[in-house]
Amino acid sequence: MQEIRIHGRGGQGVVTLGELLAKSAIKMGKEAQTLPFFGVERRGAAVKAAVRIDDTPIKVRSQSYKPDYLVLLHENLLEIALAGGKADHAEIIANAGQPLPVEDKQWIVSATDIAIKNGQVVGGEPFVNVPVLGAICRVLGIPFEVLEETLGEQWTGAKLTPNIATAREAYDTVREVEGGPQHG
Amino acid sequence: MQEIRIHGRGGQGVVTLGELLAKSAIKMGKEAQTLPFFGVERRGAAVKAAVRIDDTPIKVRSQSYKPDYLVLLHENLLEIALAGGKADHAEIIANAGQPLPVEDKQWIVSATDIAIKNGQVVGGEPFVNVPVLGAICRVLGIPFEVLEETLGEQWTGAKLTPNIATAREAYDTVREVEGGPQHG
Amino acid sequence: MKIKDLSTLEYITPGTGACAGCPSTIGLRIIGKALGENAIGFLTPSCAVASMGLTPQTCYTFPALNICFASAGASAGGAAMALDALYRKGKLQGEKPVVFNWVGDGGTYDIGFQGLSGSAERNDDYIHFCYNNEAYSNTGNQRSGATPQFALTTTSPTGKEIGQKNMPLLMLEHRPPYVATASLAYPMDLYRKVEKAKNITGFRYIEIHMPCCTSWRFPAADTIKMSKLAVRTGAWLLWEGEYGKLTLNGVTASLAEGRRKPAPLENYLKPQGRFSTMFKSPDKDKHLAFIEYNIHRELEFMAGRAKLLK
Amino acid sequence: MKIKDLSTLEYITPGTGACAGCPSTIGLRIIGKALGENAIGFLTPSCAVASMGLTPQTCYTFPALNICFASAGASAGGAAMALDALYRKGKLQGEKPVVFNWVGDGGTYDIGFQGLSGSAERNDDYIHFCYNNEAYSNTGNQRSGATPQFALTTTSPTGKEIGQKNMPLLMLEHRPPYVATASLAYPMDLYRKVEKAKNITGFRYIEIHMPCCTSWRFPAADTIKMSKLAVRTGAWLLWEGEYGKLTLNGVTASLAEGRRKPAPLENYLKPQGRFSTMFKSPDKDKHLAFIEYNIHRELEFMAGRAKLLK
Amino acid sequence: MSKVFGSGNTACAMAVKDADVDFVAAYPITPQTAVAEKIAAYIAQGIMDANYLPVESEHSAASAIAAASAVGARVFTATASQGLLYMHEILHYAAGGRLPLVMANVNRAVNMPWCLYADHQDAVSQRDTGWIQLFAASNQEIYDSILLAFKVAEEVQIPVMINYDGFLVSHSMMPFETLDENKIKEYLPPYDPSWRLHPQWGGTFGNVTFSEQYVPYRESLTRDVKRAGELIIRCAREFEELTGRWHGGYFDVYRPEDASFFLLSMGSMGKEMELAVDLLRQEGIPAAGLRLRVFCPFPKEELSALLPTGTNLLVFDRNLVYGSAAGVLLQESRAALYDRRDEIRIAGISVGLGGEDLPASLLADKAREMIQEVKK
Amino acid sequence: MSKVFGSGNTACAMAVKDADVDFVAAYPITPQTAVAEKIAAYIAQGIMDANYLPVESEHSAASAIAAASAVGARVFTATASQGLLYMHEILHYAAGGRLPLVMANVNRAVNMPWCLYADHQDAVSQRDTGWIQLFAASNQEIYDSILLAFKVAEEVQIPVMINYDGFLVSHSMMPFETLDENKIKEYLPPYDPSWRLHPQWGGTFGNVTFSEQYVPYRESLTRDVKRAGELIIRCAREFEELTGRWHGGYFDVYRPEDASFFLLSMGSMGKEMELAVDLLRQEGIPAAGLRLRVFCPFPKEELSALLPTGTNLLVFDRNLVYGSAAGVLLQESRAALYDRRDEIRIAGISVGLGGEDLPASLLADKAREMIQEVKK
Amino acid sequence: MDKKIVQPISRPVQGACGVTGTWRSQRPILDTSLCNGCLICWLYCPEAAISREDRDIDFTYCKGCGICAVECGKKAIRMVKEEIK
Amino acid sequence: MDKKIVQPISRPVQGACGVTGTWRSQRPILDTSLCNGCLICWLYCPEAAISREDRDIDFTYCKGCGICAVECGKKAIRMVKEEIK
């Protein structure tokens, strides 16, 4: 089983990200489950959700303590995310411009820039969840066509195009990096 | 244990009658209990209550099926009263001008006349419960002084006098009679 | 329309459990003639339920459900909406029945108010009848939100400190399709209002004043007489309103316009045992004057209110 | 009284759980300055509770009890009466605290209405604040009795079919000692009303209009701007009433007297995402005109109502 | 101490008056109404110094006294049947909030259909709310239990419900003795809560929790409910010392000597059961009566301790566990006695629903049937 | 039949849509809200032909659907926690009145203090109301159970509550399959009540009774609650024949082969328990899982039948019987198994209150502790 | 499964609450010669005990409230003390 | 019996719901030279994050709602994009 825990802030579409990731996995013949965020989601407050992907029906109903992947919709959520626990072997996938100051295996993508570049900004907030989803799919080995199909079920027409564009760009540009310098 | 079941109509003061009887018994060093009427007491509708008198604390909490005395606030309640059951040896004490058409041992008193004569009428309804109480006390061997004391706790001054008068008159005039002719 | 033209349909059968002289059964008989056979009723715990007979017997001829005390608004609203769905979907055929509540002042002013207010806001499709005997009569005369000031009840043993709420006005200010007050003393006015309400869709409220000989303590024979006095003194006002537009009716209109002098208040209050303490009080005159003042103030207010929202 | 003269007392501490731009915490801050330190509050489930912190931490500095959703009227009424007994019997000494509710429109218009109506009828001794954000915001924006017509909520997904109930008017018609409406846009008017209410005994009701950026969908920065527009368009009316005597205040009075022209309604409604469907509808103009007509009708009505019961 | 002849409802109202209650909120319902009426009358007569709120529903009655308790007042309400059911949300609330409400519940059947007469379905369906529940069978026991209820509730800060059967006890008049003011003062100290909703105490009450915060409150509640059971016994003993009056501990036990059939029941039936025991003993059947006085917390260990090895428990329930032919006491008893190594046979039935009258002869008949059953 | 990936609340709402429900009344409460919202949306979109009443409280939601059911409509509501408690009076009413309401209850802790997360105190404290209660642990099971609930409720005319854990299931997205309209028609016939509140049927409903009249209604109710249990199994079998989908009968039994420790639980915990069983089996502990699906009527005989002589029952309760350290399932199990001649040892604990997370490792730890206990 | 569900349904009958004529302590007596057939008494009888056709009173159920006597504008009904039934 | 009852009482603290400054995506910047001290911003800040004395903003808790900037009649506060904290 693969367990992915996503950290973001209220308004960033964390739950939708989890849903789209799970749907993409299902399209690949997998079983999947998303775990909810517990609490009242205020814009700007830290929120999280988890996704589980497996080959057989998923029985787990408890929370995610040792995810295989930690996803950050913004690099400044690193501390909160680590505090929530992870597997020793966990990899981090982050919306970040530069390596995170931890030793874990990590993948970064400039999702904010990608969103802004593609005009995916509402009320001053760039839509980073779709590009980050693109990055996750790449890391998990989900073919882009599958992701494209998922996105096509969620949005249509003029709304779909920029989402595919940002997902694509992130899919293509996410890169594995060495852990950055640790803070004192 | 002595069990007395009283039958009357809503508005006639059946519950008060039971209470005053029980209190009089208690004054004689007895234990006593009244049993409530079950239901909504509409003026004119048939109602009933029971009194239990004993030498030791009373444990019975069930209804009165085989009372030792059946009391009727009006002779026209005979049928209803009999339908409610009574002990084989039961005696009947009734507000009636003439013997009741049953074979049971019976006591009658003209409580209505007594009430009217003493001006104990409100809204066209003569207060027959106090004279009937007088009759019961006589039959049960409760001295009139005891009853007088009970009445004195219930009413005072101008309200008390006619009540004592009607009770007294009934106490003195209640008489045992032979069962009257049976209806076809 | 005259009394002679009224339908022979009876909502009750003789041999009810109500007190002799009960206004509730009279009210049911009159509204039944207007509502007709294709109606279903909801009843909350009250004299109307306590006196309808022991299962499996009933003295009511209309189909009725005995519901919980706080449920009138939601239950009637739900039933009406469900019937609408059943007829629309073809699961029931024919003419959709009229839904109505027959509920006391306790079930209307107090424990049932929330549901009714919700219904009025949503414009649920039924007629709520409040039969207002100004007390919890069934449980033996406790104070309700409809009990008038100074009236004795077992929970206002020295007389109620404060006046009743003006429930019909509150319903009117919800601005539903129809709100009316009525009196047994003016049966054809009541009948007309029920007929009118019956032909309107949405939330309708009709409150009928119900002098109750038992709780108020007056002779049973005077039930209708007390009803009349309530209207003629101005203690009970007759009016109707649609979407908040108010019209005073009959005697009330005459009183408001000064075409008629109110009947002396004492005639109405004195025979009621529930005011005996007030009448014995050294402040009797002050209290009477205060009641009179309030009646006058309210009448004037309603007359003014009738000029708004034309 | 000027802003500068307001007390430094704060009912909240920084770091609340409310959305950025939340009107509720602003409201609490203002009323706190008027109520002062000797007050106890009752809170029903709502944003105000969800955002006050996890036990054992709170961002509210006043003593408060979180009660059940339908309980506001009875709980505050009971507490006030109990305090009265405790001080009378000498079980507590000093000055009796002021009792108040801080309750949303859901807890006021809907599930809490009955308790409040009962309190008003009995004249229970507390101040009920309704912070009216016109929706069940805490559960994610469902319709309430205060949601205006055409507004989208998750339970009125095509726009609410029917307008809100006029809750402040309904409370006024209970004729309690004090009823007022207020707006965050006129903080000193709000402050004055709270101070006034504080010095009255009996049932007092103050409803504060609370544009909620999250449920209404407008930028958080515009909370006060929307408050102002609501008053200036006439969509929200400012007034106060004592024992049913009504006085229009400030901008509302000017609008009613024609001394001021209402602000264009679109300025108020257009920025609110909850009206997006209406603005996209082919009937947009009809709907807007209808809202405008209703605003006008209500303003006229309230102006007329203010002339009654002088 | 004065001797009174009055109804169960009167006994209840007088105890409330004598307990120096500060605040009462109540709503009328048959057969409780007289309690609300009498308290209103005492206050009007000036013989009781309390405030009374004539609320518009039972949900409000419970909400009002819960809030009044939070500000530190001694509070009371009374209800029955539908009224109790309508309070259910607040019952949970008050127990969770550790508010020592005291309530009389005059047991009455629940609808549908409407029925005004005694059964225990109303009370037993509150068994999972965290309230302490006592059942009284005589007017004296009602009076004494109300005083005890305040003492227990306030010491452990858990609400207490005193149950007694509608009409059978509530409307039946019996003699009872009250307690003098000074003795009551000795027995029942003023309520001194650990916290009050008041500016002097400060703080907000009942904020949102995650399980980390929530669980400790539940754990302390369930622990203290258990403690409350022990406290009831201690307080009953104290009361006995003070007055000589004793109605039993967890159980009122009747003729346990050499008994092999223990007839378990609650409420008025439990008193009548003594007559049934007498009838059975006359026939040579070694019967005993166990009238349960403390329904919540259910006295598991104490029940077990009362039953010698090889005896039989016959349970009479005035309620139903739906899906079975018996009720809650049977279920609780079977659960309680599961761990007995030696065998105790148990049989149970549901009787007396909707006020079905239960004379001793009928109870004895039912006992005989159950004896056949357990002998099988 | 179409495959959906959605939350438990979505599964619930879709089943209601597919079941040809006529009338819905609901009031929002976390974590149920999405059910109310989605049904409102389906109706607005025209994909569901029903009327929806957005009531002002849960007492009203229940009152509205009860009346709607009386006129013959197929009805539904959903709630949670405080909402369920607030309906308590109407729950009794509907069961007594034999009105086949169907309700989803999204399990959440009850106050005080406030807590939004899963536990079963809300549902278990309704066990004495006469409702049938099912517990579902997956979104597929929710969808399927809602269809089954209508079939059972309407056939036996007793209301049915479907429970599932707040957030853990209500907000967790999982794949599930819906059922085609024609198959649903085959499975679920139109509601054909024995009586309707309607002029065509006539009569008044629920008049006052004395015990003579009252008792027969109670007796038939308790009998039919029992029948309903059997009916659930029959209907689940029928559903399996139609769809191949089977979630278990009274219990969902996991790895019972040669088991000597049976781990009993309800709701989402019961699914996670399978992983705990796997963990224990890996250690050589012969554990099995019993996920209770039918809480009311509690399947006494069936539980007994599942437990061979000499085995042990370990009960995990997500609720409390106050005064004890465990909950209702332990109590019901002990009561149910009292008559077993051979010995079954039982232990129980209360866990997961207020949403306390219950990973398999923790469940296995608790199981090991209980195994020590029963071995003593 | 047999679909017979026991529900508390009541059917209308005369005398659902008994022979309420026994409640009477006063008895209305109609003087047909004074009656103008206005039907006020019929409309107001709380027991529906007065015949619409001929104002005949059903003494099986008439409770003797006296409303008919008070309301009859023609004074065609008077109340007399009820003799033993 | 020990009288310690465990009750869910909460005490006021700053940051009861966390360091809400992290929620901010925009940051209010005060230009003191433009400020006339009218205190509108102080009164309207939903977080009580503006000092009454000097309008100093407590960025630990300011959520960046922007109300202060909109309501300041002097335009003494402007919102800028929040840089990484």
Ligand SMILES: Cc1ncc(C[n+]2csc(CCOP(=O)(O)OP(=O)(O)O)c2C)c(N)n1
């Ligand atoms: C929840 C609940 N509370 C209380 C009662 C008791 N009760 C039954 S009838 C009644 C009074 C009804 O008063 P109202 O509605 O005015 O009708 P009336 O008795 O005056 O006809 C009361 C309090 C009840 N049945 N249910």
Ligand SMILES: Cc1ncc(C[n+]2csc(CCOP(=O)(O)OP(=O)(O)O)c2C)c(N)n1
């Ligand atoms: C009895 C009950 N029903 C439902 C809820 C769920 N609930 C909690 S807050 C809320 C909405 C509150 O709305 P409102 O009073 O307007 O306050 P707001 O959320 O808008 O601040 C609801 C429905 C509850 N807590 N209790």
Ligand code: SF4
């Ligand atoms: S108490 Fe009043 S309303 Fe009730 S039955 Fe008697 S007369 Fe009618």
Ligand code: SF4
């Ligand atoms: S939803 Fe509205 S009322 Fe609730 S916290 Fe957010 S802004 Fe405030």
Ligand code: SF4
């Ligand atoms: S009211 Fe008088 S006149 Fe009119 S029909 Fe009756 S008896 Fe005849």
Ligand code: SF4
């Ligand atoms: S006395 Fe009353 S009950 Fe009898 S006929 Fe006249 S109105 Fe009817």
Ligand code: SF4
């Ligand atoms: S609102 Fe503007 S001018 Fe007024 S105090 Fe604040 S910053 Fe200064």
Ligand code: SF4
């Ligand atoms: S941006 Fe908002 S929270 Fe920050 S200081 Fe300004 S008003 Fe306060």
Ligand SMILES: [Mg+2]
């Ligand atoms: Mg009434």
Ligand SMILES: [Mg+2]
């Ligand atoms: Mg709101």
